[in-house]
Amino acid sequence: MMIILWIILVAAIFMVLMAVIKKPGSVYKDKPEEKNPMEGKKVQFIEDESEDVNGDGVRGHLVAIGNSNHSPSFYEKYVKRCFDVLISFCGLIILSPIFLILSLWIVIDDPGPVIFTQKRIGQNKQYFKLHKFRSMKMTAPHDKPTHMLENPEQYITKAGRFIRAHSLDELPQIWDIFIGNMSVIGPRPGLWNQDLLTAERDKWEANDIKPGLSGLAQINGRDELEISVKAKLDGEYKKQQGIKIDIKCFFRSIGVLGGDKSVMEGSTGKIHEMDERTDELVSIITPSYNTANFIVETIRCVLDQTYTNWEMIIVDDCSADHTDEAVKPFLSDTRIRYLKNEKNSGAAVSRNKALREAKGKWVAFLDSDDLWKPEKLEKQINFMKEHGYHFSYTKYSEIDDMGNSLGTLWTGPQKIGKIRMAMFNHMGCLTVMYDRGHVGIIQVADIRKRNDYAIWVKVVKKCPAYLLDENLAAYRVRGSGSITNRQKNPLGRMKFNYEMWYVSEGKGKAAAGFLTGINTVFGIIKKIRYRKNISRV
Structure with missing residues (x-):
């Protein structure tokens, strides 16, 4: 005991001397x-x-x-x-x-x-x-x-x-x-x-x-x-x-x-002040890459919304097609903003940029080849306000390149907390909305895939997500080269899930591997339990 006390005394004397020496500098x-x-x-x-x-x-x-x-x-x-x-x-x-x-x-x-x-x-x-x-x-x-x-x-x-x-x-x-x-x-x-x-x-x-x-x-x-x-x-x-x-x-x-x-790494907390209009403004986050053949339809589905207090932030990731020309006629509507990355950087960088630019209380996500039903925003906001929710998602269906139904409807659990979110991503990106005033500004790591899942993992730490039990969106199933293409190779899916946990969430290799395994198992369960067949239209 005396030895410990002597060590503490010597440490105290040393630290005091160092403080005296270092303080002026x-x-x-x-x-x-x-x-x-x-x-x-x-x-x-x-x-x-x-x-x-x-x-x-x-x-x-x-x-x-x-x-x-x-x-x-x-x-x-x-x-x-x-x-x-x-x-x-x-x-x-x-x-x-x-x-x-x-x-x-x-x-x-x-x-x-x-x-x-x-x-x-x-x-x-x-x-x-x-x-x-x-x-x-x-x-x-x-x-x-x-x-x-x-x-x-x-x-x-x-x-x-x-x-x-x-x-x-x-x-x-x-x-x-x-x-x-x-x-x-x-x-x-x-x-x-x-x-x-x-x-x-x-x-x-x-x-x-x-x-x-x-x-x-x-x-x-x-x-x-x-x-x-x-x-x-x-x-x-x-x-x-x-x-x-x-x-x-x-x-x-x-x-x-x-x-x-990680919600606001390094930020000064400068969130745009909200007047009566921006207090209920919806900021729509739309990354774009080589979707000139689809983005016009996507913009029009936003223009057709019954809820009109929105801003659409399109961030193009150096598309090699004619996306610029496709978007240009719509820029006369001041609610639509069109930003471009300096180099091709991936959807995470595009989403991060749009999230930093967002002014609204509500944040919604719509990739540049997907579609919403006209009442989507209005119904989802009313659902969240009525129940006091800060984070929600809806059912969605699948369509092909031509907009034809593929006969598939995706749903999910009524409530998703941190544990269930870690098991699997049940939420379609095009269906998600959260309250930015409650959650703050989200930024995620620069990962090529699963960056939407990385956002949900961060948001759910602030509040659980709730399902609006209604089909309000259509996901376009496409091949490679788009924002939203799915990874069909199981090993590829596991690789990107691992990267999300390891890089974005900073988990250790063992923890990231374990969570990737959990994601794989529950991915199978999701297809069995939450995938429904509907009549093709």
Whole structure:
């Protein structure tokens, strides 16, 4: 026992000395040119379209409108700091084996530094160096939020995908807490160039206190919150700061740690503000590749919807046919947007791009060769609103290239939770709709197949899916070269299922293999139980 106490004492002395040595450099004392010109100032954000886009995705700059006059309370200055030192010291000691294991994995996966440092906004707008486990490749841009990157998934390592999904990338910030740049509980520190977030927080005096590892905003929606809402919650925490709210945030944050964070990897939470129209807007996600012969019919089935408050986001993946000419006549309808990838990248990249562009409360999916019945959107929205559901799907039938019925109807379970979703993908992509206001912005890994299934796996972590027991869509069965072609080879299906679990969900090889086996077994059951024969029309 004495030996252990001596080891702890030596470790404590060493860490205190390191903190004293490292503290000045961590707040750029050795680099006065790096000092924030707005440090200690109250600020306001001024929009200016002539300037470059900042870390929040908007153009403009900050102007000083006064000085900060914050006076820390006894609790903030002494009690909270004592708790921070004690918790961070214990955390560094107890979690040291995990630090070692993750460090080795990161280096093996993508050689380079284990720790990633980034300039962030600290207390009173003082810049400091925030530490994270590196989760992105060495080639990734340094000071750009993940959500602003083109195809951000291409930069995330396999190790990084796992540690992000379980919030383990934040663990090195325990050191930032120990040396006094952060607190265990407080507003999450923004990037140095997130001017809009900084200004919004100033409205609520949230910049006056130390940033934290977790806070009131994180336990009330995490990154899917609008910036203004997040800033208000940070201000509410500042106003209530005390032992009671710190304990509440601490224990609720433990529930978040280890959970899936992939819904909004790296995002600032900037979701488009919704007016009365966009509050019920449906964003239709339509990837396109070589479907010129079908996309006109697909667009017309959307135009024929009885529910008219929609936007259709078509993302073309460098089609080699005349898709451009086929779509062009419809672009006079401002509800239809036509985007193009710079290079052929696959449906995952196209869907990710469209999901980032979406403005609606509701998100629906319709590939560029499939069809909806005119009442599809209206019935599905009414179904979800009536029952308070956030995620749903419908039955669908199959048609051939000419639009003729193949006599097949697909249905599924009345309710799909996380376990049932892991067993098999029962939902046709063209039938799915979810509430983006509840779920947040989804982004998936760059996988060529099963990327729709990868989306459902992420959404179901937020809410179960429910079946609207009605046939409202038609899936076009085609050969290769299209967005929606099915993999008929059983080994091919297993390969793509494995890739989905291993790459997109970050499962280990054994777990991915096990889930692939489960998918195969339940795929057979699905054909027996949920495939119905109907009369050909």
